[in-house]
Amino acid sequence: MEKLKVEGGHRLRGTVRISGAKNSAVALIPAAILADSTVTIEGLPNISDVHTLCGLLEEIGGTVSLDEDTVTIDPSKMVSMPLPNGKVKKLRASYYLMGAMLGRFKQAVIGLPGGCHLGPRPIDQHIKGFEALGATVTNEQGAIYLRADELVGARIYLDVVSVGATINIMLAAVRAKGQTIIENAAKEPEIIDVATILTSMGAKIKGAGTDIIRIDGVDHLHGCRHTIIPDRIEAGTYMIMAVAQGEEVLIDNVIPHHLESLIAKLREMGANIKIMDDQVLITRVPELKMVDIKTLVYPGFPTDLQQPFTSLLTNAIGTGLVTDTIYGARFKHIDELRRMNANVKVEGRSAIITGPVRLQGAKVKASDLRAGAALVAAGLMADGITEITGLEHIDRGYEDLVDKLTNLGAVIWRENMTETEINNFQNS
Ligand SMILES: CC(=O)N[C@H]1[C@@H](OP(=O)(O)OP(=O)(O)OC[C@H]2O[C@@H](n3ccc(=O)[nH]c3=O)[C@H](O)[C@@H]2O)O[C@H](CO)[C@@H](O)[C@@H]1O
Numbered sequence: 001m002e003k004l005k006v007e008g009g010h011r012l013r014g015t016v017r018i019s020g021a022k023n024s025a026v027a028l029i030p031a032a033i034l035a036d037s038t039v040t041i042e043g044l045p046n047i048s049d050v051h052t053l054c055g056l057l058e059e060i061g062g063t064v065s066l067d068e069d070t071v072t073i074d075p076s077k078m079v080s081m082p083l084p085n086g087k088v089k090k091l092r093a094s095y096y097l098m099g100a101m102l103g104r105f106k107q108a109v110i111g112l113p114g115g116c117h118l119g120p121r122p123i124d125q126h127i128k129g130f131e132a133l134g135a136t137v138t139n140e141q142g143a144i145y146l147r148a149d150e151l152v153g154a155r156i157y158l159d160v161v162s163v164g165a166t167i168n169i170m171l172a173a174v175r176a177k178g179q180t181i182i183e184n185a186a187k188e189p190e191i192i193d194v195a196t197i198l199t200s201m202g203a204k205i206k207g208a209g210t211d212i213i214r215i216d217g218v219d220h221l222h223g224c225r226h227t228i229i230p231d232r233i234e235a236g237t238y239m240i241m242a243v244a245q246g247e248e249v250l251i252d253n254v255i256p257h258h259l260e261s262l263i264a265k266l267r268e269m270g271a272n273i274k275i276m277d278d279q280v281l282i283t284r285v286p287e288l289k290m291v292d293i294k295t296l297v298y299p300g301f302p303t304d305l306q307q308p309f310t311s312l313l314t315n316a317i318g319t320g321l322v323t324d325t326i327y328g329a330r331f332k333h334i335d336e337l338r339r340m341n342a343n344v345k346v347e348g349r350s351a352i353i354t355g356p357v358r359l360q361g362a363k364v365k366a367s368d369l370r371a372g373a374a375l376v377a378a379g380l381m382a383d384g385i386t387e388i389t390g391l392e393h394i395d396r397g398y399e400d401l402v403d404k405l406t407n408l409g410a411v412i413w414r415e416n417m418t419e420t421e422i423n424n425f426q427n428s
């Protein structure tokens with residue numbers, strides 16, 4: 001087991017290239033199940049979620065070849081093998097195997113998904129969608145059993161705007177008979193990316209990226225080649241780090257339009273941001289003003305950036321309110337930031353932050369992926385050395401974090417944990 005060490009206080013300079021989007025990748029890979037010939041996906045991030053999903057596709061008989069950032073998946077010999085346990089529990093996105101396998105095989109047995117612990121993460125809207133398409137869905141000892149004689153298009157109104165449910169219903173509905181209409185659909189860019197690959201495979205989808213998606217089912221889908229969109233959350237994380245600790249940082253391979261809510265908030269704080277076609281340049285400013293943020297569904301402020309943004313706010317002047325309307329309990333990073341001298345308290349769905357403070361290096365634990373990113377950002381800003389455990393979370397979503405930050409001039413490295421540290425970590 002490894003820990004991450006960050007020596008704070010070094011200014012960041014240079015260019016960081018953003019990888020493909022994790023939350024697209026984890027849906028594009030299962031989407032390949034629906035094709036009858038080879039699907040190639042280019043620009044994938046080298047993160048553990050991608051490796052885990054490729055392994056799951058092999059478990060059901062897929063031939064998967066992952067070469068740097070390109071995966072080639074031959075789904076022709078796949079079978080509907082039950083996947084109740086094991087790798088399924090390592091990530092959230094294993095829920096997409098439900099929609100894709102239901103669409104292709106009309107049956108699936110998939111364990112309940114894992115992923116970040118952000119408070120309750122129900123999948124009732126996914127199940128409501130599958131049932132509306134004609135599937136019988138039961139939960140037997142922690143695994144979801146899905147069966148359908150046939151899938152028939154339906155009108156499905158989502159009670160909660162859900163990224164996962166929108167994509168999962170699309171995956172099943174592309175192979176249903178007739179038309180499916182998803183109302184109150186999520187509008188995140190990753191949904192458009194998934195609709196794009198499905199369309200390249202022969203699916204008929206209109207309205208992805210709006211809150212009404214219309215899908216006309218087809219009898220079969222063929223292979224295709226697709227290039228993934230850049231990761232807006234990884235890009236946002238580096239933008240936050242650049243505002244916190246940068247001299248001059250160029251973020252390359254980004255779609256700035258996907259990050260308008262973050263850019264608006266950073267500018268409100270006084271940050272100096274220049275937007276280009278697929279790049280963002282951030283240069284140092286003497287001080288930062290405090291702001292309030294409220295996470296919302298896209299195009300609102302993303303909940304996945306709330307945690308790293310909180311670290312940045314510790315260095316802003318004034319008192320601010322961070323409210324997470326998507327995951328009201330996504331505040332496990334706050335206790336750790338407090339260990340680093342942050343002046344933050346949590347009340348219900350909100351955190352109240354007063355700054356600026358000088359953060360102090362400390363031993364902290366990443367409870368989830370973006371908590372990890374928040375602690376790295378805090379470590380870059382802090383005096384002394386910050387030691388971060390829980391790297392398995394960070395590795396789920398950030399390709400080459402250490403190399404990318406080292407190239408920018410940060411002093412950051414991985415170290416093996418001692419046996420005592422591993423025991424303490426496992427008991428904490
Ligand atoms: C793999 C992936 O893409 N993960 C992202 C996805 O997660 P995920 O797909 O799990 O998130 P959702 O958009 O589904 O969740 C949004 C809200 O709806 C609730 N809900 C969701 C489904 C459901 O059936 N019932 C229900 O009540 C959730 O508890 C949450 O409060 O979107 C989240 C919100 O942008 C991001 O934080 C995650 O990074």
Ligand SMILES: C=C(OP(=O)(O)O)C(=O)O
Pocket residue numbers: 091092093114115116304369370397
């Ligand atoms: C919450 C996240 O991931 P997941 O849904 O995969 O747990 C995230 O990417 O911040």
